[in-house]
Amino acid sequence: MPFLLLKDLPRYECLLEGAKEFPELDPSACVAYLNLLRTGDEVYGVIERYLSEHHISQGRFSVLMLLWRTSQMRCGGGEQTAENQGPRTPAELADAAGVTRATMTGLVDTLERDGLVRREPDPNDRRMMSVELTPEGVTFIKQMLPGHFRLMAELMEPLTEDERKTLVGLLNKILRHAPNCGQTPASSTLSN
Amino acid sequence: MPFLLLKDLPRYECLLEGAKEFPELDPSACVAYLNLLRTGDEVYGVIERYLSEHHISQGRFSVLMLLWRTSQMRCGGGEQTAENQGPRTPAELADAAGVTRATMTGLVDTLERDGLVRREPDPNDRRMMSVELTPEGVTFIKQMLPGHFRLMAELMEPLTEDERKTLVGLLNKILRHAPNCGQTPASSTLSN
DNA sequence: GGCTGATAGTTAGGTAGCTAACCATAATTG
DNA sequence: CAATTATGGTTAGCTACCTAACTATCAGCC
Numbered sequence A, B: 001m002p003f004l005l006l007k008d009l010p011r012y013e014c015l016l017e018g019a020k021e022f023p024e025l026d027p028s029a030c031v032a033y034l035n036l037l038r039t040g041d042e043v044y045g046v047i048e049r050y051l052s053e054h055h056i057s058q059g060r061f062s063v064l065m066l067l068w069r070t071s072q073m074r075c076g077g078g079e080q081t082a083e084n085q086g087p088r089t090p091a092e093l094a095d096a097a098g099v100t101r102a103t104m105t106g107l108v109d110t111l112e113r114d115g116l117v118r119r120e121p122d123p124n125d126r127r128m129m130s131v132e133l134t135p136e137g138v139t140f141i142k143q144m145l146p147g148h149f150r151l152m153a154e155l156m157e158p159l160t161e162d163e164r165k166t167l168v169g170l171l172n173k174i175l176r177h178a179p180n181c182g183q184t185p186a187s188s189t190l191s192n
Numbered sequence C: 001g002g003c004t005g006a007t008a009g010t011t012a013g014g015t016a017g018c019t020a021a022c023c024a025t026a027a028t029t030g
Numbered sequence D: 001c002a003a004t005t006a007t008g009g010t011t012a013g014c015t016a017c018c019t020a021a022c023t024a025t026c027a028g029c030c
Helices: A012-021 A027-052 A058-075 A090-097 A101-113 A135-156 A161-180 A185-191 B012-021 B027-053 B058-075 B090-097 B101-113 B135-155 B161-180 B186-191
Strands: A117-121 A129-133 B117-121 B129-133
Touching (some): A058 A090, A058 A101, A090 A101, A090 A129, A101 A117, A135 B027, A161 B027, A161 B135, A161 B161, B027 B058, B058 B090, B058 B101, B058 B117, B101 B117, B129 B135
Antiparallel strands (some): B117 B129
């Protein structure tokens, strides 16, 4: 899963040099940005390697996890309404996964091809399909999840609990601000 | 640029609940991992929106930046050897960008199609092409870079200089450890 | 009931990533 | 020198993502 990040991050001195020509260049912001993406890329790649050894991609795995959560919610007892049953139609899955319905069609296609999910027509609305884990899919996800969680734990092992909290706090500062970025000033750059 | 991350990150209580069934699940590690990816995803998306408004993808933009850096190195004077000229063949570009040669072929194809780069045969090695920015490509990258840097600065604006240093330090701890992850124990999970 | 607008899932076409294979060329070995 | 190995760039086929368009169905309105 490459970002086409430059494999060797630019050294800080190079960024200082660049700042001479581009006053908009803030070296420490660049360093933070590139390190954030690079680290994300790297950890994502580690998980992806684990999954690909078992012939599944991150995307397909996420669909299985969403469906598994849905099936767990059904087994959890209590009041079940449409809102808290978890995603099960292609549109709901796409929304939860942050991709388009068209993309979800393809993902469910290959999962169905491999026998991990099945599609059923919705009895109440003829436009809709319902996607469910097959028994094989349940077995597969249950086998994969321990290793997946173990790998996540291993990736974060270098950080103490306090450091993790610090990291999450800083990330959330960025995350909350990100949607506001680039709304007006950057769009007018080309009117130089 | 979706990771197929779950759009709504699981709440900490859900992770605690999950830890009952999966002893391998470390809740704070999960939170840190998911927040890292989610934030990276979000900031990447902001830059991507800026670029797509100008009809270019992150990948193609990175190729242009690599080539621009190469051309700058040539103009920098001093001793020029093959090693410090910067990437210019498809293989060198692919290596620097962290993608395969096959992928780079496609990227250069569309950049050439749009008149931003040109391919020249290498005079010394008949297997090789040399990829260079066209004047149009130079103009384009120069127009784009100020806005690109401004956006990076804007994204990191919520953090102070100290916080940025802290973030980078924590990220580097993870980054250095990541290549060691998943080497032996996770592979044996399926022998449960 | 008929019409209009909205929704769901899929298809088509494009880009971007991969692997494997291919052909041409260069380098190495005996 | 001939054979073998290595390298470079591209192609083919696959998956994953997008947008736009399509068909079928549903919902709302008059």
